[in-house]
Amino acid sequence: MQLFYSPTSPYARKCRVVARERGLMAALEEVVCNPMEDPPELQSKNPLGKVPALVLDDGTAVFDSPVIAEYLDGLGGAETLIPAAGPERFKVLVAAALGQGMTDAAFNVTMEGRRPDGESSPAAVERWRAAILRGLDHMTAHIQGQPGDLTMGHIACGCALGYLDLRHGDLNWRGGRDGLAAWFAAFDARPSMRETDPN
Template identity: 50%
Template structure:
């Protein structure tokens, strides 16, 4: 298999951490690509977005939740997505919440790359407010504190890492004090350290 990724993409980071935590990294070639004007990536993913996972038969999977679910179906290592019950929905809900944080944070990055007079302060404010509400909600999610590693936790750690990387002034720590120590523990996790953006 072949994974197209960017070292700064939090969505690709989530997939890479899932691979490492499940011990699947040896079977996946990781290829760093730019998502902009890249014909190789566009051939694998018509949306030209990363991550994209090309399977052995040449088919491609895209979007990090889909790729992570596929990876979770392989091998016999402990799964990152519980099979059923409340634990499954709590994990998927936390993943969706964290991915929503990433969507808003990425939108802010792209908006700030526009010329200053063209930037929408209204939208930047809305995205930031959404991020802070979501982080405060994540602090209360039961899947966050589960002792068994799950995909929701991975997604949340990637979201907090991306906020620190691209939006250090947002100050998410003020709305989720319970996550501060949790995230400090995550920073020392080998899979998280190995995927830190340059």
């Protein structure tokens, strides 16, 4: 399998962490690309032109990141990152959606900041920042309630926090959130996070 990624993409990082946590690296080739340069090898696989994109050995393309992450999870051993059924499954999926949504909001803020003068919308940025702050408080209250020590929820939330550190240090997300900061410090020390650190 090939995984098209960019080193700074938080969406790709989530999938790269899942691949490592699930022991799949011997079967996975990671291919660096910059989606903003419109690489044909990426666009021919993912018509949306985004990373991550996973290409299976038979040429089948899998996207976007929640789908890739779940696909990779299914290739590992029996102890999956997403429970198969029941209330625990939805607890994990909601935490994964929280991490994904916060990443979306933070990525939007990043891209908005790259627009030419006069073309960005301060009101939109403020709305996304407010969503991130509410998300952080929700994460603080719920991250310890995940079923198990490592779930897809942990990975999605951890990669979202890593992206805030990379691009939005001004948010000072750790301020007043000691519990979340302590959880992230331990999560961020995992080999899967160290190997995918964009810094």
